Amino acid sequence: MMRKRLLKDKLAGKYMLLLTILSSLIVFLMVIGLYQRSRPILAIKSLSELLLSTSWHPLRTEFGYFPFIMGSLWVTGVAIVIAIPLCLLTAVYLSEYAPRYVREWIKPLIDLLAGIPSVVYGVWGVLVIVPLIKNYIAPFFGTFSSGYSVLAGGIVLAIMIFPIIIHVSLEVFRSIPHEIREASLSLGATKWQTIKHVVIRKAMPGIIAAIVLGLSRAFGETMAVLMVTGNVAKTPTSVLDPAYPLPALIANNYGEMLSVPLYDSALLLACLFLLLVVLFFNIVVRVVLIRIERYTQ
Amino acid sequence: MDKRKIEEGLFKGLMIASTIVILSSLLFILGTVIVKGMPAMNLAMITQTPKGGFYLGKEGGILNAIIGSIYLATGATFLAILIGLPVVLYLNVYAKKGSRLVTFTRFSFDVLWGVPSIVYGAFGFMIMLFFGLRASLLGGIIAVSLLILPIMSRAMDEVIRMVPKELLEASYALGATKLETALKVVVRQAFPGILTAVLIAFGRGIGDAASVIFTAGFSDFIPYSLFRPAATLPLAIFFQLGTPFPEVQDRAYASAFILTIIILIISIASRILTRKFTRHRVK
Numbered sequence: 001m002m003r004k005r006l007l008k009d010k011l012a013g014k015y016m017l018l019l020t021i022l023s024s025l026i027v028f029l030m031v032i033g034l035y036q037r038s039r040p041i042l043a044i045k046s047l048s049e050l051l052l053s054t055s056w057h058p059l060r061t062e063f064g065y066f067p068f069i070m071g072s073l074w075v076t077g078v079a080i081v082i083a084i085p086l087c088l089l090t091a092v093y094l095s096e097y098a099p100r101y102v103r104e105w106i107k108p109l110i111d112l113l114a115g116i117p118s119v120v121y122g123v124w125g126v127l128v129i130v131p132l133i134k135n136y137i138a139p140f141f142g143t144f145s146s147g148y149s150v151l152a153g154g155i156v157l158a159i160m161i162f163p164i165i166i167h168v169s170l171e172v173f174r175s176i177p178h179e180i181r182e183a184s185l186s187l188g189a190t191k192w193q194t195i196k197h198v199v200i201r202k203a204m205p206g207i208i209a210a211i212v213l214g215l216s217r218a219f220g221e222t223m224a225v226l227m228v229t230g231n232v233a234k235t236p237t238s239v240l241d242p243a244y245p246l247p248a249l250i251a252n253n254y255g256e257m258l259s260v261p262l263y264d265s266a267l268l269l270a271c272l273f274l275l276l277v278v279l280f281f282n283i284v285v286r287v288v289l290i291r292i293e294r295y296t297q
Numbered sequence: 298m299d300k301r302k303i304e305e306g307l308f309k310g311l312m313i314a315s316t317i318v319i320l321s322s323l324l325f326i327l328g329t330v331i332v333k334g335m336p337a338m339n340l341a342m343i344t345q346t347p348k349g350g351f352y353l354g355k356e357g358g359i360l361n362a363i364i365g366s367i368y369l370a371t372g373a374t375f376l377a378i379l380i381g382l383p384v385v386l387y388l389n390v391y392a393k394k395g396s397r398l399v400t401f402t403r404f405s406f407d408v409l410w411g412v413p414s415i416v417y418g419a420f421g422f423m424i425m426l427f428f429g430l431r432a433s434l435l436g437g438i439i440a441v442s443l444l445i446l447p448i449m450s451r452a453m454d455e456v457i458r459m460v461p462k463e464l465l466e467a468s469y470a471l472g473a474t475k476l477e478t479a480l481k482v483v484v485r486q487a488f489p490g491i492l493t494a495v496l497i498a499f500g501r502g503i504g505d506a507a508s509v510i511f512t513a514g515f516s517d518f519i520p521y522s523l524f525r526p527a528a529t530l531p532l533a534i535f536f537q538l539g540t541p542f543p544e545v546q547d548r549a550y551a552s553a554f555i556l557t558i559i560i561l562i563i564s565i566a567s568r569i570l571t572r573k574f575t576r577h578r579v580k
Binding site: 005009016024026027033034037087094097108109110113115117123124127162166190192213216219220221222227251254267271274275285 | 301302304305308309311312313314315316318319320322323325326329330333380381383384386387388391392398401402404405406407408409410411412413414415416418419420422423443446450474475476477479497500501503504505506507510511531532534535538549550553556557560561563564568
């Protein structure tokens with residue numbers, strides 16, 4: 001009886017250890033797997049050609065990612081520019097000014113925003129933002145736009161990354177010791193001066209980490225972007241132009257990718273590229289956040 | 298002195314305004330989906346599979362996608378629990394505190410959390426090619442379970458970390474093995490949190506489209522085996538919205554309404570469950 005229990009314990013321990021090791025290797029498996037699949041295209045094209053060429057004609061085996069990368073950068077850029085001020089002001093309000101009950105009410109609502117599926121964001125974008133841009137914003141600037149544009153993608157993505165940026169910023173603000181705030185207040189600083197000169201300055205690395213986390217989420221978001229940016233494979237020159245971000249390219253062409261030679265390789269290379277960019281951002285952010293966590297303990 | 302007050306007032310106003318903007322964007326999205334989706338709802342939508350010419354505006358419903366999504370999310374959640382729970386228990390009960398493996402695993406889950414779902418889709422697709430699988434319910438389950446694994450594990454880890462160490466020690470002192478302690482003390486103590494983590498993961502799984510687009514395929518029929526392609530709600534919304542027919546687009550709104558309702562139910566349920574179970578917790 002006793003030995004059976006110990007044996008069970010040992011076996012379970014080994015099994016758990018195995019699962020732990022395997023699951024912490026998933027990231028590497030992804031990178032290696034995608035690299036393996038994209039080798040055929042890397043064998044015949046140079047990386048700089050792929051990244052800088054603007055011609056995308058899979059049937060002529062021309063795979064230039066440049067318009068898609070630029071599409072991604074434009075859309076992500078617009079999203080982050082919209083999201084930064086709104087999120088930071090909200091986070092400061094919730095952490096420093098809002099009464100407790102307000103905070104307790106608002107937090108679940110922000111969580112809810114994070115739970116809405118991206119396809120629903122896409123539907124909303126098509127129903128609200130696209131017509132808004134087509135009928136009001138573009139005419140206001142005296143130009144024409146179909147509404148399916150960088151701006152539409154940017155607005156929808158901004159809302160999608162609100163919860164991430166707010167959530168992480170709140171954690172960062174909470175990690176700042178009260179003594180520092182009190183020291184500043186006791187020197188005669190107003191609450192806002194304390195926030196501006198002490199809290200925000202102290203929280204800066206964490207705030208930047210929060211923003212980068214939002215940025216990388218926006219960079220990899222697929223479905224909503226696919227639905228509202230118009231998917232025209234041309235480098236956008238204004239926020240009212242359509243764009244074709246990298247994730248949308250991958251999602252949109254899964255159907256025909258196995259029937260054209262090297263097409264699947266090209267798309268999976270795009271995937272690898274996406275993964276590496278996001279991994280880089282995430283690793284940097286996590287290192288910063290871990291250091292903040294250590295510092296506060 | 299006055300200037301300082303004015304500046305503070307100004308920024309406070311801006312802060313409240315941005316909070317309102319963010320909250321109203323949530324209400325705006327939910328409102329739009331309800332206003333557009335409700336009128337297009339009918340009983341056939343949730344009780345019938347697509348009939349011939351459904352995507353041209355003929356009759357039928359999206360029962361195939363509703364059932365497909367539920368199958369897929371349930372399967373993926375189950376698979377993710379099978380992998381995630383042992384890992385989290387290992388990190389918190391078996392492993393030495395602060396060991397390299399623990400730090401590394403937590404770090405890699407944090408990083409995995411940030412990987413876009415389309416990449417999981419492509420990775421799942423590669424696994425399928427490797428095993429010679431075609432687009433199927435099983436393929437979708439694999440991709441989605443990978444996607445929700447870090448989400449679920451991180452959430453579980455957070456609550457299991459909070460279980461007081463004294464409780465574990467009391468259990469060891471009574472002669473329990475680590476396995477018994479993990480299953481009978483730690484899991485029970487952290488149960489509400491684990492349930493919430495599972496529900497969050499389920500909600501994410503049912504709503505994700507980019508990871509199933511490669512892997513689960515699409516079908517007008519309810520899948521009767523793991524090796525059949527399965528329709529999913531998000532893709533059904535996407536395809537219906539992509540048609541040029543207003544009647545079909547209306548159905549996309551109705552489908553989005555159904556999906557949103559499912560998500561709302563899950564999120565409310567997790568809140569109620571958490572509240573109900575925390576009463577019995579040892580603090």
